[in-house]
Amino acid sequence: MKKIATTVAIIIVSLILMVNNARAGGFDIGVDAAILIDAESGQVLYEKNADKKLPPASITKIMTLLLTMEEVDKGNISLDSMVTVSQLAESMGGSQIYLAADTRLKLRDLLKAVTIASANDACVAVAEAVAGTEENFVRWMNKRARELGMKNTHFSNTTGLPTDGEHYTTARDVAIMARELIKHPQVLKWASIWVDYIDLPNGRKAMLTNTNRLINDYPGMDGLKTGHTDAAGYCLAATARRNGMRLISVIMKGETEREREEATARLLDYGFNSFEKYIVLKKGHKVHNIEVPNGTRTSTVAETANDLKVVVKKGEKDLLTKKVVINEPVEAPVKKGDVLGKIQVLYKDQVLSQVKLLATEDIEKAGFLTRLWRSIARWFQELISNIF
Template sequence: MKKLASIVVSIVLALVPMNMAFANENGTPMNISSKSAILMDVGSGQILYEKNAHDKLPPASVTKVMTMLLCVEALDSGKIKLEDKVQISDTAASMGGSQIFLEPGETQDVNSLLKGIAVASANDACVAMAEYVAGSVEGFVDNMNAKAKELGMKDTHFANTNGLPVDNHYTSAYDIALMSRELLKHESITKYLTTWMDQVVVGKKQVTVGLANTNKMVKHYQGTTGVKTGFTQEAKYCLSASAKRGDTHLVSATLGAETSPERFKDASNLLNFGFANYESVKLCSKDDNIATLTLDKAEDNKVNLVAKENLTVLIKKGGNKDFTRRIKVSENPNIPIKKGTVLGQVEVYQGKKMVGKVDLVNTKDINKASYLQMLQRVIDSML
């Protein structure tokens, strides 16, 4: 991005005081039995509670959060479509553990495979989608690790797509929260993550297979938005669980619980603590018109810049606070410019501390002005 010019705007909101301290600095608010745990705000990434959050542990099927993220990114980019037909390989059909019993040589659409992953934690569907999206499981796993690096997941290395026991496959509660937060930004995945019961038709004999969501919080916890369970003998019971109430969207991750009820109890306690003590305030929504960029050499010399995504600030419940919004826009960017290019940023400060930011992008392609347009502008300015 070219050099940014900044505009500082003071905004006074009837908000509660900001408290960015970890919850356990004031005494642990709950008894978390899982080996590792974290509570994170989806909007801002703020950590509200952590316990051994960077311990590198096997995640079992919580791995599939990253698998789904790469699949939904491929969908949103137009690389693949929900109605695309995927031929099932011998490798995909041979996966054990949780599955939807795919058969070698049959075809399934992307919609059914994604449903199988999100609802029934299907290992065979993970491999089928990996092969379809990346051409091979190995290539897809490389993409998983590349995405983990991009998201700042420093405690993670993936060795497969589904979390079945294998050497050198690990992550942390913190990293699970990061990739879960990223997945939840894609609204198209919500219908899969929150489906309680469904079915798919598989095999050459077209057998109907019932699906029941492995994440019981979908049915039993108010506002649940996802995301994924996991279990192996080595990993024990793992869970990434998210919920939204009003504008407050939280995600908890727990690893290494001894029983399934314990992981759900831990996740519920974490989310309950977050909703009881914190709330998110939305400062702008995705696609809100934030600034106008003047480009004298562009075909349209006034360019609207909009928020690339929602901008929220997490605050502790209680009194009032002032926030400062600083808008930065590019100076003299090179034209032409493709739609969706980052041309600015909004930063929100509390005092001198930045507590949130969001990129600003253009809503349409920006092309160079013609010679006649430039000449007309010169004449207009003279008149």
């Protein structure tokens, strides 16, 4: 009996050591592609096959929502605008709220249906309301993707339904557009709703049930978008906030719904448990003695435009270094608020974060005679230093 107990104890200790060694050697999850970023800075905390092109399924709708909210912000359309449902929108398969052609709904309700229930019919109706046709809207989607630096993305529809055209993205690109979308708080309010109803014409109601079950189960989660097709597998772009830090995770091509949920929870847990947000420098931190050779003043002071924040592994703050990079040369005239350079935070020579350095004063260009005299003085200084 003692032998068995000893053997079991040895096995348990071995397993614990194996787990600890695995953690020390690096975190990993089993899905095809994934990424974890800090939402504020975009700093990557974990990635796996993050640039692999994959079909995104309904994660596509992140871009649909983003473009629409940007048009709302510009005043080109209102959340209270009435939208007429087209035959094309009515014909959409997959997830839907069974809209009838020629009926009218508020844009606000259609966006809720897209965000919460991933409704394809509502998605197409939104696109047509914003851009006239879905084809126009898709063109805008691809243009916006290029503007955001989504280098490995191409959309052929607004919904993510299987298509004959090229329709792909990457975990990294999904994180980029998700980071942009969460700048719109209203979307997070919708995305955090578990069950809701919207009024349809003819006295009907559509029940909206969130396709992201982690909204109920994962502390701090308030978004963002699920996806599933046979080709794409099970995908989830999620965001959660804890202790003043918001993270965005992307899981692509999970084998089951449960796997994407478990992988998302593990990835976010890894971020929240292993990292902390650290303010390296406060907004307004001064950098002195920045040379302005042709100015009425030959040196000036710059200050940081914002707090310089970084997400760092717990216990590794002492490994961070700072680097001041000044634009060369700084030439007058300089206006207060001009960007004169930046301060970077590095971890093992890798730039983790940076903040702009702004001019704190106006400096005019020195006159010709002043600049000539300075040139002569510099020439004499160099001559003397070379002699001695």
